[in-house]
Amino acid sequence: MHPAFLGLLTIAIGVGGCVAYYFFSNWVLDNVLFPAKGPQAGRNINRANLIRPWLFLFPAMIALGLYLAYPVIETLRLSLTDRDQDGAFVGLANYMQMFGEPKFWEAMRNNMLWLIVVPAMSTMFGLLVAQLTDRIKWGNIAKSLIFMPMAISFVGAAVIWKLIYDARPEGTEQIGVLNAIYVAFSGGAPQQWLTLPIWNNFFLMVVLIWIQTGFSMVILSAALRGIPEETIEAAIVDGANPIQIFFKIKVPQIKSTIMVVWTTITLVVLKVFDIVFAMTNGQWSTQVLANYMYTQLFVANDWGVGSASAMMIMLLVTPILVWNVRNARKEMR
Amino acid sequence: MTDLKLTNVGKTYGGAVEVLKDINLDIKQGELIVFVGPSGCGKSTLLRMIAGLEKITSGELEIDGMLVNDVPPAQRGIAMVFQSYALYPHMTVRENMSFALKLAGKAQGEIDEAVNRAAKMLQLDQYLDRLPKALSGGQRQRVAIGRSIVRDPKVYLFDEPLSNLDAALRVATRIEIAQLKEQMPDRTMIYVTHDQVEAMTLASRIVVLANKGVAQVGSPLELYERPNSEFVAQFIGSPAMNLLPGEVIETGEQTRVKLAGGGEAVSHYPTQASDLGLKVNVGVRPEDFETCESDELFAGEVNITEALGEVTLLYFKADEGQEPSIAKLPGIHKGMRGQTVKLTAPADKVHLFANGTSLLYR
Numbered sequence: 001m002h003p004a005f006l007g008l009l010t011i012a013i014g015v016g017g018c019v020a021y022y023f024f025s026n027w028v029l030d031n032v033l034f035p036a037k038g039p040q041a042g043r044n045i046n047r048a049n050l051i052r053p054w055l056f057l058f059p060a061m062i063a064l065g066l067y068l069a070y071p072v073i074e075t076l077r078l079s080l081t082d083r084d085q086d087g088a089f090v091g092l093a094n095y096m097q098m099f100g101e102p103k104f105w106e107a108m109r110n111n112m113l114w115l116i117v118v119p120a121m122s123t124m125f126g127l128l129v130a131q132l133t134d135r136i137k138w139g140n141i142a143k144s145l146i147f148m149p150m151a152i153s154f155v156g157a158a159v160i161w162k163l164i165y166d167a168r169p170e171g172t173e174q175i176g177v178l179n180a181i182y183v184a185f186s187g188g189a190p191q192q193w194l195t196l197p198i199w200n201n202f203f204l205m206v207v208l209i210w211i212q213t214g215f216s217m218v219i220l221s222a223a224l225r226g227i228p229e230e231t232i233e234a235a236i237v238d239g240a241n242p243i244q245i246f247f248k249i250k251v252p253q254i255k256s257t258i259m260v261v262w263t264t265i266t267l268v269v270l271k272v273f274d275i276v277f278a279m280t281n282g283q284w285s286t287q288v289l290a291n292y293m294y295t296q297l298f299v300a301n302d303w304g305v306g307s308a309s310a311m312m313i314m315l316l317v318t319p320i321l322v323w324n325v326r327n328a329r330k331e332m333r
Numbered sequence: 334m335t336d337l338k339l340t341n342v343g344k345t346y347g348g349a350v351e352v353l354k355d356i357n358l359d360i361k362q363g364e365l366i367v368f369v370g371p372s373g374c375g376k377s378t379l380l381r382m383i384a385g386l387e388k389i390t391s392g393e394l395e396i397d398g399m400l401v402n403d404v405p406p407a408q409r410g411i412a413m414v415f416q417s418y419a420l421y422p423h424m425t426v427r428e429n430m431s432f433a434l435k436l437a438g439k440a441q442g443e444i445d446e447a448v449n450r451a452a453k454m455l456q457l458d459q460y461l462d463r464l465p466k467a468l469s470g471g472q473r474q475r476v477a478i479g480r481s482i483v484r485d486p487k488v489y490l491f492d493e494p495l496s497n498l499d500a501a502l503r504v505a506t507r508i509e510i511a512q513l514k515e516q517m518p519d520r521t522m523i524y525v526t527h528d529q530v531e532a533m534t535l536a537s538r539i540v541v542l543a544n545k546g547v548a549q550v551g552s553p554l555e556l557y558e559r560p561n562s563e564f565v566a567q568f569i570g571s572p573a574m575n576l577l578p579g580e581v582i583e584t585g586e587q588t589r590v591k592l593a594g595g596g597e598a599v600s601h602y603p604t605q606a607s608d609l610g611l612k613v614n615v616g617v618r619p620e621d622f623e624t625c626e627s628d629e630l631f632a633g634e635v636n637i638t639e640a641l642g643e644v645t646l647l648y649f650k651a652d653e654g655q656e657p658s659i660a661k662l663p664g665i666h667k668g669m670r671g672q673t674v675k676l677t678a679p680a681d682k683v684h685l686f687a688n689g690t691s692l693l694y695r
Contacts, residue, residue: 231421233386234480238433239407248432252423 016018018059025055057275072314079307094304104309106285107292110201111316114272117202119265121209123258126216130224131246143221147214154211154274161207162279165193195284207275212268216261223257224250256327263324270317287314336361337383337488337521339535342392344378352378354545362487363512364520367532369615370542371568377492379542382524384413384490396488403582407433412481413490416497418473420465426476427461433484433546434665444483455509456517471502491524495531507531529571533557541565561694563686566616572646572659575622576614576686577631584608588692590615596630601682602692609611613692619646619661622676628685629675633658639667647674 029051030036034044052221071113082090100103129146133139149157167190168177179190194200227250235249251258273290280286288308297306337360352375360366368376379460383386383394385406394401401409412433420429427448434444452458455475465473474494494510495503511534514522526532532539533553540566541548541556549556549565560566560574567573577598584604585619590613591597598615612620618632633649636657640646645666651657660676685692 228417228419230415230417234413234415234419234421236386237384237406237411237413239436244436249421255423270650
């Protein structure tokens with residue numbers, strides 16, 4: 001059968017199945033289990049209404065349980081067992097082993113670096129672009145261009161930037177933009193940018209900043225537009241210059257939005273994997289937690305330590321996630 | 334001496350849409366000038382041009398004898414109170430009020446003194462450390478006024494400052510503004526409103542804006558008693574002045590007009606012999622009508638009555654497409670619907686207009 005046809009069939013079965021489930025389960029509830037007639041009609045209606053929300057939530061709860069809750073619990077269990085002892089319970093041995101590995105601490109250190117630099121720079125550039133493009137005619141074109149990297153997958157972006165950082169032997173023509181510029185201006189030898197310790201971390205971060213700036217720009221641009229115009233005019237009359245207006249009137253008014261953007265990007269950063277995997281695979285001191293986990297789980301096949309590092313990431317993400325969701329809810333109110 | 338002078342001031346948007354042209358105004362120090370006009374007449378735009386928030390596209394604006402067309406708002410010696418108050422939501426009342434002084438680099442002691450003095454004046458002392466969102470509408474309004482006062486500007490600009498308040502608070506705040514003006518007799522205030530009562534009670538002079546220009550400038554009672562056009566006559570006063578078509582039949586110190594509706598009117602407007610036969614509109618304010626037995630100016634069948642207690646409004650039947658005539662009679666008049674009422678008005682309350690212009694201002 002043609003794959004497109006198969007796809008359509010899948011959609012039809014999926015959507016039809018959902019509709020059928022909701023329709024028939026509701027019908028059974030109202031007509032078979034608790035019919036709204038006979039001597040118990042009132043009681044039956046109340047009972048049906050008590051059950052109905054659970055009936056409708058059931059599929060979502062199953063899906064969440066199967067694909068979210070179960071993996072978390074299973075990962076926790078695996079992190080406490082050992083591969084070499086046939087899955088025997090070993091307590092915190094895997095964690096101890098992980099904490100003893102320099103590669104893990106390298107990943108922790110790099111993750112912290114990412115955590116500070118990427119959200120800060122993305123938010124700052126996003127805010128800058130949002131402000132600068134606010135009132136100009138071609139602002140929307142500029143914003144579209146800056147937003148575009150959002151549509152590129154992390155791996156795709158990594159490939160693009162790998163080309164930018166590309167190095168050819170000295171004397172040959174450089175196809176990497178960075179080396180081309182570097183060689184042309186400094187006259188020195190081309191650099192293997194991704195192998196320069198510490199600096200290569202920042203070269204990797206640039207990729208994520210490039211992608212996330214579009215996101216923060218869109219959100220912050222909307223927030224800036226939401227600032228009452230009259231407060232800005234009042235500030236002008238009060239004698240504030242454009243820079244004072246920006247920092248003393250505009251930024252404080254969108255502070256909570258800035259924090260939501262910041263934490264949302266922080267969450268992306270904590271999970272960063274694709275960029276590092278595709279560009280250096282953690283070599284030259286660029287390891288990050290997610291890639292460390294991947295290496296342990298699928299390259300070394302050590303599910304114990306791999307799961308332990310997964311739990312570590314979850315532990316770091318959770319408080320920020322909770323804070324972020326709370327703040328976003330507050331925004332909506 | 335802080336005089337404000339506008340010479341042939343005009344405003345055009347995008348080189349094509351003209352909203353104001355050839356505005357000439359001479360505002361003396363200490364005056365409270367009110368801009369009124371129908372919505373969209375450009376009264377707020379004119380105020381914003383004086384503030385420096387809108388560019389003046391033509392003409393000259395002088396404050397204190399100095400051309401300020403291109404002077405930034407903060408250096409014009411003005412302060413503005415916005416319709417929505419425009420308080421900085423992230424700053425406390427104290428910070429809101431001291432913001433301008435801080436930007437101007439004033440010493441902290443001086444700032445505190447100015448803020449405390451203004452807060453006392455506006456009874457805001459207890460609220461200085463609150464955020465605007467924790468204040469009521471009236472309090473926010475007072476903070477907005479306080480923010481202007483601390484800067485001690487030469488000219489205060491008010492852009493419909495009371496329109497967001499409820500009716501009772503509006504009256505109270507209106508009186509507060511009047512008292513504020515009394516405490517600062519040498520400060521000029523320019524006040525934009527669409528509310529006639531505010532205009533009539535506050536203004537030392539009213540500027541009526543219409544058709545991109547100034548329709549009439551004068552004291553409230555001048556505009557009420559001697560409007561220069563049908564527009565001003567109908568704009569000032571509520572309900573609007575009745576206009577009844579007629580023809581001049583006797584001229585002199587007083588003028589006699591035969592009305593198309595059958596009655597006759599005598600007006601205190603003087604006319605010349607050459608005006609005999611002139612087509613005019615006779616203007617009578619609803620409150621100037623009196624009932625009479627004979628020699629009526631106007632007779633009509635009452636269509637609707639509105640009893641307001643102190644007065645009763647009578648709306649008369651009118652031909653299709655014509656504004657109904659309205660009379661405002663003191664006291665309560667019940668059961669007048671369907672009756673024919675004869676009305677007259679004293680000669681000194683009868684206005685005459687030809688081609689939209691008052692015969693007094695020919």
